[in-house]
Amino acid sequence: MAAVYDAFARDYQRSKGSPLRAAIESWTIDRLLGDIRGCAIFDAGCGDGFHARRLMARGAGRIAGVDVSAAMIRLAREEESRTPLGIGYQCCAVEDLPELPCAGYGAGGFDFVLAAYLLHYAPSVEVLARMCQRLANVLKPGGRLVALVENPDQTVADYAGYALYGFDKVAVEPRAEASRIRYSLVAGRQMIRFDTWYYSRDSYERTLRDAGFSAIAWHRLEVDPAADDANDYADYLRNPPVLGLTAELPGMQRS
């Protein structure tokens, strides 16, 4: 998989400063994760480590981040050497993680996998299935996946009205499984464009079930009620570009 984020890693990093990210993205992720104190978290598609650092500050016990983009991992490591938090970062495509439980990514497995804006980068159902399988492998029995994915309930006509929020979303192929969606946003000093892929609820749920997950649930985005600008996001929340998706591995068998 080509690491498209290599071309605009620094500018993407700057875009994480947007108020929408704190008020909605971080808030929703934190609500879906719940109490993470002392927990081991695998940040899949970690980018520059924005959420990994936040979650460490919220009391996580151990975090490892993986991203396909070498430039993103470089930024994450730069932050780690500026302010050491003990987070380890590796450059690897999630679908290419070792097939067996990943000893190299932390003995004993992880309590949580965070996959914020990752699964919809799979360019085919086969790659999506491999991603889900590899993510299941890094979790402990009873471990939980928390993801933000393309909103499968949107029609192509719903991809409108985001200019106010600083980006544009269009379908560049007729709607089908694994059809391409293009985002354009001004980030830092340049206009950045990247593609994601559409999957139906059924594809996400089937690939997760095939990877051994159950308790699959969809969640709408939420806004932090304490955010100064909480009322500015009503349209965004009515037509959210992404949804939360959670799933769990079965717990430890009792003997």
Ligand SMILES: C[S@@+](CC[C@H](N)C(=O)[O-])C[C@H]1O[C@@H](n2cnc3c(N)ncnc32)[C@H](O)[C@@H]1O
């Ligand atoms: C929209 S960014 C989100 C980064 C981070 N999760 C966050 O929320 O700040 C998507 C990230 O997924 C990474 N990515 C895309 N496909 C990937 C893959 N197959 N394996 C690992 N990382 C991937 C990109 O390089 C990019 O850093």
